[in-house]
Amino acid sequence: xxxxxxxxxxxxxxxxxxxxxxxxxxxxxxxxxxxxxxxxxxxxxxxxxxxxxxxxxxxxxxxxxxxxxxxxxxxxxxxxxxxxxxxxxxxxxxxxxxxxxxxxxxxxxxxxxxxxxxxxxxxxxxxxxxxxxxxxxxxxxxxxxxxxxxxxxxxxxxxxxxxxxxxxxxxxxxxxxxxxxxxxxxxxxxxxxxxxxxxxxxxxxxxxxxxxxxxxxxxxxxxxxxxxxxxxxxxxxxxxxxxxxxxxxxxxxxxxxxxxxxxxxxxxxxxxxxxxxxxxxxxxxxxxxxxxxxxxxxxxxxxxxxxxxxxxxxxxxxxxxxxxxxxxxxx
Numbered sequence: 603x604x605x606x607x608x609x610x611x612x613x614x615x616x617x618x619x620x621x622x623x624x625x626x627x628x629x630x631x632x633x634x635x636x637x638x639x640x641x642x643x644x645x646x647x648x649x650x651x652x653x654x655x656x657x658x659x660x661x662x663x664x665x666x667x668x669x670x671x672x673x674x675x676x677x678x679x680x681x682x683x684x685x686x687x688x689x690x691x692x693x694x695x696x697x698x699x700x701x702x703x704x705x706x707x708x709x710x711x712x713x714x715x716x717x718x719x720x721x722x723x724x725x726x727x728x729x730x731x732x733x734x735x736x737x738x739x740x741x742x743x744x745x746x747x748x749x750x751x752x753x754x755x756x757x758x759x760x761x762x763x764x765x766x767x768x769x770x771x772x773x774x775x776x777x778x779x780x781x782x783x784x785x786x787x788x789x790x791x792x793x794x795x796x797x798x799x800x801x802x803x804x805x806x807x808x809x810x811x812x813x814x815x816x817x818x819x820x821x822x823x824x825x826x827x828x829x830x831x832x833x834x835x836x837x838x839x840x841x842x843x844x845x846x847x848x849x850x851x852x853x854x855x856x857x858x859x860x861x862x863x864x865x866x867x868x869x870x871x872x873x874x875x876x877x878x879x880x881x882x883x884x885x886x887x888x889x890x891x892x893x894x895x896x897x898x899x900x901x902x903x904x905x906x907x908x909x910x911x912x913x914x915x916x917x918x919x920x921x922x923x924x925x926x927x928x929x930x931x932x933x
Contacts, residue, residue: 618663618890621654625889626882639800641736641888642764645757648892655894667890668753673852675883676741680859681868681876683826695790698925699823702794703831705921706732710914717906722750724910725835727759731914734825735767735797736760740884741828745836745850757895758903760888762911767797771805774919778809783926785809789816790931794824795922797915829856 625647633640654660710728715721726746730739736759743756774796778788788809796802799821806817832853863873925931 614659615663615666617657618654618660618665619667620663621651621660622648622664622667622886622889622893625651625892626885629885629889639736639764639768639798640885641760641798644885644889645760645892645895648889649757649895649897652893652896660893664890664893667886668894669887671883671890672740672887673744673850675880675887676744677852677855678859678876678880678883679737679741679825679828680856680861681863681873681880682822683829683860683863684822685864694930695820696823698930699794699820700827702918702921702925703732703824703827706914706918707831709917710910713913714910717910718904720750722746723755723907726751726755727763727907727911728914729831729835730759730763731797731911731918732824733828733831734799734821735763735801736888737799737825737884738828738831739763740887741832742835744852745832753891753894754899754903756891757899758907759911761900762908763797763915766912766915767801770796770915770919771801771808775805775809777919778923781923781927785812786816787926787931789813790820791922791926793817793820795919796821799825829853829860 625644628647629640629643632638632643655664707725707728710724710731711721712724714724714727718724726739726742729742730736732738739756739759743751774792775788778791783791789806789812792805792809792813793802793816796805796817799818802817802821803814807814833849836849836853862868
């Protein structure tokens with residue numbers, strides 16, 4: 603083991619890591635200035651310098667950022683899961699959210715087989731739409747078989763759901779107003795249909811403070827479902843010749859961190875620090891995945907892939923509105 607460690611040359615990782623770090627910092631600055639999702643900047647800027655991934659001196663650092671650092675960021679998401687928040691939501695609302703997530707994933711899975719003959723892309727895109735956008739896509743991607751799904755697929759999903767989520771942030775509050783939803787119902791609809799957390803908060807608080815509180819709360823419940831979805835997909839996507847399956851190290855850490863967060867009362871500043879570090883790790887990884895993805899793939903990809911993600915988004919929206927119209931969620 604020691605001999606192996608001595609063979610590792612840190613300089614082999616330096617160029618690649620410095621590159622993705624610079625992309626990450628630029629993305630944060632641009633996101634702050636233009637109020638645009640930082641993940642979108644990270645992946646697009648990364649793609650603009652994709653030629654660096656072919657250089658030997660950059661390759662290992664980029665790979666390190668796109669894999670171990672990505673998985674570390676995902677594992678730290680465990681500190682965001684609170685059992686108290688799940689129980690506070692109430693049985694009916696929780697069942698409705700689970701129902702929406704399940705229906706959306708099933709819709710994406712079966713339509714991906716019909717449209718694309720690619721069930722793994724359906725799981726990736728539907729998991730992203732149903733749970734929490736880019737973050738869910740990253741987590742789902744980390745456990746899907748890499749011979750069936752690649753960096754291009756992940757980049758496509760992240761770009762598409764981020765753009766759709768940004769559009770939804772502006773349009774959805776208008777739609778929910780037109781159907782006559784009250785403040786709490788609007789909060790539930792915004793929290794259950796918009797993909798990314800930042801856009802949920804933006805849309806919710808643009809309506810009212812009460813709508814923003816409900817929307818954020820519902821969104822956090824959707825995010826809380828992520829580890830259980832990952833476990834299910836891990837079991838579902840395993841090799842059929844295997845009688846058992848192992849849980850990856852980062853998913854084990856996720857549940858350990860989740861357990862620690864719910865057993866102990868950590869200071870708010872510490873949880874905030876951990877969450878920020880988790881977000882930074884994920885942004886680093888997205889920058890690296892962008893570098894590993896050639897920009898030209900956008901013009902080469904089958905348009906049906908975009909259509910599938912759009913259909914999943916519309917399906918989630920229509921189903922959520924239909925549930926509100928039944929009067930189950932009254933506010």
